[in-house]
Amino acid sequence: MSEIAAKASAKAPAKAPTRPRRRLIASRLVPYLLLQALIVIVTILGIRLLQPNDPEDYAVSDFSAREDGWTRPVTLPHFTSSRYSLADPPIYTATFTFRSGDAASGWSVYLPRFSNAVEVAVNGVVVLDSRRDANANRPDRNTPQIAVIPASLLREGANEITVQLFVWGPLKGFLDTVYVGPDAALRPAYETRTLLFVTLPVVFSAWQAILAVILSIMWLMRRHEPVYGVLAAAMMLGVVQAFAPPPAPPATVSRLAAVLLASAPIESALIVVFGVLFFGWRWPRYGTLLFVPGVLVFVVGLIGGPPLPRILFLVLGIPTVGLCLVLMACVTATAVVRRQDAASFTIGCAVTIVLVCWVQDMLTVLDIVGNDRIFVSRLSYSAMLVAIGAGLTWRFARALNQVDSFAGQLVTRVREAEERLKASFAREEERARAAALANERTRLMRDLHDGLGGQLVSIVALSERGSAGASITDAARAALKDLRLVIDSMDDIGGDLMLALGSWRERATAQLRPHDITLDWRVATPQGLPLHPELRPWHVIQIVRILDEAVTNAVKHAQARRIAVTIDTFDAGQGPYGVISVTDDGGGFALAGNGEAAGAGQTARGLRNMKSRAARCGAVLDLTSDSSGTRVRLKLPQRFPDSDMAAG
């Protein structure tokens, strides 16, 4: 076994193992193997020590056996040849001495172990027939039997006891020493054996049933972890095997027999699957071959009559169980080398114990070791399954705890992150607001500087010079007008430039009234200009200043009598855009080739200003002037720019 395990673990790293790696494997494998050797010794000692004691004072072992027509003296325990017929069973006959003084508690006959079934008669009257108790006949269970001998049957002195041993192959028949004596003396030994070989397996099977249900539920809820499902299947099979009453010949129900016989190899194959999956490896494709013997036994059991399935089970099923146990031992050994964790160690030790028990049973079957034919594989296997199931449940509960603490951590982390995010968001918002405020402030400053500031300075200068009142008045009016413009443009107009132009019309009309100039206001479409949701106060200020400049030019330099403002909307297929035209009937001014007024420097500066303002909000300014008047055409953009296009 150790050789195979070593091979398996050496094979696992497919690349050529380096020396340190080999040393590591050895350093891990050797202690494990030593531990397993220790466990083997402990198990063997345990099996030896735990052999139940029988009351040897009442042993009846000298029988005469009549078999196949001839009689010979035998000493129990005795093996008879395997046979496949219930007719003409071997008959064991002996005498025992009854003393009526011991009859206070009544006498019993106690058979600790037999295989497969017995019929006991005292003085020719049958007192026990184990064939009626299906479970008592199972060769894999070491069921004892006890029967009270009716007092009327017993004679003072010598009595005759006859035991018919029914055997159904392929195993040999076996009859352990028979005990006849006071019931009080025999019953404790019987009870001990019943506890060990009947009650305990039932208890284990009940546990197995419960674990099977729990594991099935786990698997149903967590389909991606087939390990639970595999183990549940193995356990269910074991439960069925344990609780289904085995058919006793001649009333053979071959189907049930097939299930019962096939259960052991299939179960053991499932356990190997479990091991592979449990340690997180992929189930190899050829691994399915492991199920072949079990299925074969099953199929043969279904179609073939006894005793063929049983023979097949003996030659196919039991070696499969052994093979599976060896494979499982290899799997766990590899896992121990790789993982070095408690789970692989525990399962490895459990597998070793079961393997020892299996070897012990094999030796018993083959009569190499005489131990009164007590089979321990089933018992140890059940114990192992229960241990694994309990371990899995423990693992599951621990995983739940981890999930809980993880969830708790997660909640805390999320809360922390949320708070950090909130704080940084608030900071960011604060920063953005501060930036917006600073931007707005800068723009307002620039606007005030452009208009109000200059005009106030001009007022101061004029006052200091003691200049004529009219100039001061003009400058002060311009300052007020500009202040109103800035305040007005701050108002939320919802992207409707017409609302800003409405106010401007009022101011312009008031401004023109003293000059006796008429302001014609023509809006081509009833709704005015298209809506611009992106329109910002600084756009409005630029546009209104352009219009102011145009009107001021018309008044100051062109001596116009009539100014017309036309508001129009066009659409060249790429969305509507507005055009505002300011036309006057004044004298106009000469334009140089580059479109700038050749005349007074102030006018030239004014025109340049208008153009740069238009450019800043994405508009296009056209100016035409001749002796019949001046026309300023402001073509608004389809979309106003977000940032100053010509900042500064």
Place this chain on the structure above:
Amino acid sequence: MTEQGETGDTITILLVEDDAPTCWRLQDALAKAGYEVRSAGTLAEARQALAAGAPRVLLTDLRLPDGHGVELIREMRQRFPDTEIMVISALGDEESVISAITVGATGYLLKDAFPTDIATTVRDLVAGHSPISASIARFIVRRTQGAAQNSAEPPPGPALNTARLTPREIDILWGIAKGFSYAEIASHLGLSKQTVPGHIKNIYRKLEVHTRSEAVFEAVQQGLIKL
């Protein structure tokens, strides 16, 4: 030349303005137009002047040394409902004008208006033509939109009840806000040009909050107060 009302009496104006040069300027412009102008620099002086009798027109500044012009307007509306009231404002900003309108003023006069414009405005006011500026009309219609949007928090600026305005009146306000003349508005809306000033007067009256209880009622109606 003396401006006279329908009854033929000289039109009396009470001018409340604490800045002396501004006061002179307005007084000159109005007196030149033929009005009988009494001036007051504080609320107390204004109340004293009212003891002599109700003026036809009250022109008042809002920020006065001993109180707010709004108090005076409210008192005036209660004691002399026939008096026409206007606010004098340096900038014509919504904050001051709207708060005056809600207590009963019907328009405003810019402090730097040209003398002829000052006289014309007062004359129109007495004739029943309440002047309204584009920016004030804009403020009111923007507020009607805000009320329609049912926003949770009240918009910035003075409280204003626009619930009683009819769609026609709101249309007229839109026209004024966009700079259309009364004639253009009338033709767009299919009205007679002469009826527009009457509508505007109605608008002012509807925006006025007469009493405290009415103010509460209106607030509840508009959902500003939850009972």
